Amino acid sequence: MLLAAIPWGQAPVTAVRVVAPGARDPARLTRIFGVQPGDVLNRQALRQGVQALLASREVEDAQVELTPEGDGLALVIHAQVASRVSRLEFSGLPARHKELVAQQLEIKVGAPLHVAHLEQALARASEALKADGYPNASLEPELDFDVKRGTVDVRIVGQLGPPLVLCQLEATGLPWEQAKLWQACDVKPGRRLTLGTREGMRRKLLSALRRAGYWQAEAEGPFLEPKSCGTLARFEVRPGDHFTLALTGDPIPKDALSEALPFVSGEDGFGEGSEEWLAGRLRLALQHRGFLLAQVSVTQEVAPSGRRLVVGVKRGGKLPIVAVRFPGLPEDERLAATLREHVAAAPGQLRRLAGHTVDEDTLAADRDAIRQALQALGYAQARVDGPRLVPEGRGVMLEFPVELGPRFVLGTVNVTGWPEGVPLPPLPLATGQPWSQGAEGDGQSLLADHLINAGYPNASVKASHQCRESTCDVTFEVQPGPRVNIARVVVAALGRTDPAVVERVVGLQAGEPFAPDNVLQAQRRLLSLGVFEKVTVREISGQDFGLQRGLVVEPVEAPSRSLSAGIGWDTEEKLRLSGSWSELNLWGKARTLSFEGRFSARTKRFQINYREPARLGLLGQPTWVAIYRTQETFPTYSLLRRGMWVELGDHLVRPRRFLLRYDYQIIAPDAPEEVLSSLERAKQKLRMASLTPIFEWDTRDDVLSPTRGLLLSLQLQRAFPVFLADASFTKLTAGFSWLKPAGDSVVAVGLRAGVVKPYQGSAATPDNLRVPIAVRFFAGGRVSHRAFATDRLGVPGQTLLCPPSKPNCTTGELEPVGGAAQLLANLEWRVPLSGSLGATVFVDSGNTWAGVSQVALGDLRWGAGLGLRFETPVGPLRLEYGWKLDRLPGESKGELFLAFGNPF
Template sequence: MAAATRIAAAPFKAPIAAPLVAALLLLGPSGSGRAQNSPVDGVPGAQPGSDAPAEEPAEEEVRPSGVRYDVEITGVEDDGLRGTLNDASTLVELKGDAPPSLIGLERRADSDRDRLQTALRSAGYYDARLDIRIEDPAATGTLPAGGEAPPVKVTVAVTPGPLYHIKTVTVRGTNGTTLPGELATEELGLAAGMPAVAQGVLDAETALVGRLAKRGYAFAKASDREVVVDHSDRTMDVAYTLNPGPLTRYGATRIEGLEKVDEDLVRGRLAWTEGQVYDPGATDRARQDIAALQVFDTVRVRMADEPGPDGVTPVIVTVGERKRRFIGGGLTFSTEDGLGTNAYWGHRNLFGGAEQLRVGVDVGRVAGSSGGSSSTGNDLPDLRFSVNFRKPDFLAVKQSLVVNFAVVNDQPPAYSRVASELTVKLERPLTEQLTVSYGVTSERGRVRTKDTTYQTAFIGVPLGAAWNGTDNLLNPTSGQRASLQVTPWFPVGGDTKSPFTSVRLNGSTYYDLGNDGRYVAAARVGLGSILGTSLTDIPPDHRFFAGGGGSVRGYGFQKAGPRDRYDDPVGGRSLFEIGAELRIKVTESIGVVPFVDAGTVYDSAYPDFSEPLRVGAGVGLRYYTDFGPLRVDVGVPLNPASGDARWQLYLSLGQAF
């Protein structure tokens, strides 16, 4: 005989396994529509209905250390179903919290009956039987030396029975009204012949309402859901009743919560025009685009609670502004370069248009050495003073004006440099993944090696493109990313006479081996080329170098490449780097990362592999935080050059790539 159950969704006040939520929403109380009422045998003292008078309850024997027990679920071969039952079982969940007495354990087992039956129905098993048995070794009267009772054995024997399947799926309008257009029921994850899984029924309902919303019916809802389980042929019929509401159009937009940010800036990020048919995708894009201004802690975009006349409905944008000023700092460390530190001050909304200003000071090579001979006359640490300014929506929505100015004094192993730099460029996203940039840069300075001093003065035209298809900027677990930077350089004085063009291409890929972020394989490749002149005519600070924490780990900074007669890195006109690592999460906050890197530079315009690749390997630790992973890597060179250190330690924020 078929049984029909109407669904009345109700909120839950305590955490409960997802399959139980689905089944309870779908099937209502455990007593209604039950395919098979479980017998009450299996719990000592519990008997089927009888005319005999009830016995007085036994006195509860409380054990000081509680009743320890082991629980086993038997009769289930499917790993997925076994996991569902384990998640639903109170006996399993509270195993570490021993009940005070055997009667307390019996109550816990009895409470599992409805939960496990509900979980079985959620998975499509409507004829399942349960037998819960409790065996207490202490009841035999034999206790081990010391008097501590061994664990009680709890066995949950499950007979799932046949799996029920979907027979029909019907969609209709409220009170027999016709739904707008042909509302397809394909690709809902619910079709004839599929297992009658409760979560699938709920997901299909959500998908149907979502399809109406995408057609402009912002107030669509499911007014009824009827499920009929037919035990004669072990099938389920599902009927949805939908109320689409009126076709909705965007009305006037009200913006709430603004303090110092210009309202026109926020309105410029709205992805619709007044009178346009409602589009949930446009509404969500507006929320993301407003949040991308980085001046708001919270952004909410929603339609008014009730539809307006003829469906024209007001839109409410609610924002909460962030603190306008901020300060920060950071540390880096490597065994060769020593300690590095930085400090900065910034303003997020300088003139009311979300203009960002940041002033920073970086100090490097504190208590470290450059590792090169060119800096012997300069005892100062690496210093960098920078000013960065960004104005969003400059001349066009989502186009940003970026101005960077810096004065630097640094002494890496290959050279010693004092210079000033100014860059003005525009950045514009073409798609959600692809961003392009273009501008002009100028620099003037002095670069010194042991043999030569270069006076430099250049105008450059940096052209860039960056594609990001990963799931997370600082800690990706899937997807790919790539970047291309092409910069023609034109000498405007100084010792360099010939223009040249620098090209740099980087790519990386990430694959989640377990689909849960615990085992992530990552790999990268980097290529570089300088075209237009010889190596000797290129100042060392414009050459390519390999080696260091962001390059070939296991080698010192710039030291995975050819050297001069002073054992200083020479640099090259071309670059080749590859790397791979396995990111293993040991806990939610701790990870271990074995890695291998390889790379070097060449005198030729393109990598010709005339120099041996320098290979390094090692292992790292990661501490995962809300603002990105803290990274500690230890690398060793596998084919070091003469004089290379036997190992390198790197400490920084963010993954290596």
């Protein structure tokens, strides 16, 4: 149909057909195109539909054909589908270079292949090979297309060619012998000249020249020349004047000198006229080491052999800060105390406290913090002079001279021009509060950010104030500009992952405001799936302006399979072996299937896990299903568990999270009859079904090695005699952990309690013997009470009983049977020693009782101990010894534990 005869904006679209030979899902291409039957024919809509198809990367080219049909026009989109890679092979390249080229190509089997992108990637890969020392390297693609299947086999034929091999070395302008030159460049004949090697040779040569006293040396090159033996590398060197260093005054620590004057050790060059700057660097280095009043001078003079740099130091002694004062501040101790909270330097400091270094730079930052604090309190014209270190007694007094000026409070706050329908965010300004330009600026930024995230990307906010006497009125003039919405969201083609997964998780919808925060959250949600290396969300080319913007989501898939193995040892489980296999993108649906095993002297466990991430799981919640078999060995019995559990909830939500867990297990204990419950004595294999809601409040700064925050946990397990299950009880457990930094150290407090209410058996039987042994509480060991051996903490006659063979046993011969009530308390002080090594001082208390009615605080057992901690990226390794503070006859003095992870 002739363009001139097309009734744009009048005729309806009667049908939309996509002709795309080889397409995986033609219906999806139709959805991406966006135009639907019934729409009025629109030139811009067709253009944007084609742009969206191209942005999907599933289509390399598209043309729209209009044909009369019925009362309107039918659209036929002829799409040239990008062939998907069915095979990727390399030939002619060693394994290391195959990997290098593959990284540059970023071609994944199953993903669409665009020839133009392939050519660009091959050019990058060729440059990478040349940089690796093969100047004649070449890469040629061989593509075998299957049009019917829409696939392409890719074969990359590579030729490295002869490498650049170093055989001669020269340095014009430098009268050094060959042996010295080779040594300075730290290379040997026969070395392949990669780009990194060449740059490394130049840097090492410069470093050697500086160490030899040529602090201003310059070197260009290496310039490469072919020789019969290989390649000549030639440097052009301008050594400059020769320098010597003269030290006067007090001795200077070597590490301080190297830190302040890097050219002495060859790390950097000496800049002309930098003497004052170098003096400041050296003074800071000395202050870092506690010499707070150090004085440094650096001058330059002519010497017979060239030039001399003279460094004079009067370092004084290592002096602590005895107090922090604010001369000029009215006698208002509350205000002074408030200002001290903003000063990182504190009394008692020599060098570091809580990681803070005292020097001129950090003291200047403290001054700025004081000024900002005063302005936030309403002293808009406050002035804080430079800090002064004044000798006083056996230390120094730190002074920040202050001039307060008048105090202003906020009068009225007016916002003009705010668009209708957009809620006004709470402002950090209120009548009667202190006025400051900082708070005014915060309000201005808050309003602008809120508008941008409400879909007004061009919004601007102007802040102004009028002050009279001690009151300031603030006005915010808002110019929102036009609102911009998302027109469409297109997911770029992927290799394995189903695009529907991305569409469901990304959370961006057509018609929503175009908001940067929403885009950022969408990227985070996709990355949290664990199947993508990178996620880019950008505007579709040609749709990056106007009031309707199209977005394309481009995830880069990560390897989805992992295999891991581990070996360890601790005092409870002895030698421990573990291994796992995981598929993180099962069926391309971002589901996880994993097999894991753990084997030790105490536990043998095998488990199969199936996980569905958030928005893909049951009820829109992360879902975890596990089938397991566990054989556990305890001091007096062993326990075989087989079963499965299902858990709903997101463990990553903070600070508040809710979880729901259903557990069904078959339990087979081999404990003596007097230890078993009546149910376990009646049934060799006990079946237990339970439902457990879990509430957690978590503000810890790190899950593995927290240093601050708290974790509160409540669990209510209810076991029902359903689905052939036998047990019936309610189990309530609560835990509380709180951590707070104390300087460099950390104080940790833990409190745990639990109770079980049985509904079966005779009321004359103790509660603990009316519930299955697998449900009872046991205490003592590396993660509960460290003064007692594993599971050996209890009350004699209740949770510690004599074995049948010794009815009159001693205290040391009592055996644990578990309790129906428990209380544990822990207090730790974790102190760093050196690097990742730290020490621990702890006090543990607690016990287990037969039932809640038997709980008596007088039964609490106390222990104290010392330990060493070594922090690793996945948690601490602990060696600890706990002493019994209330040792009974026949008991050990204490227990030694080697364990991994935090005790609570």
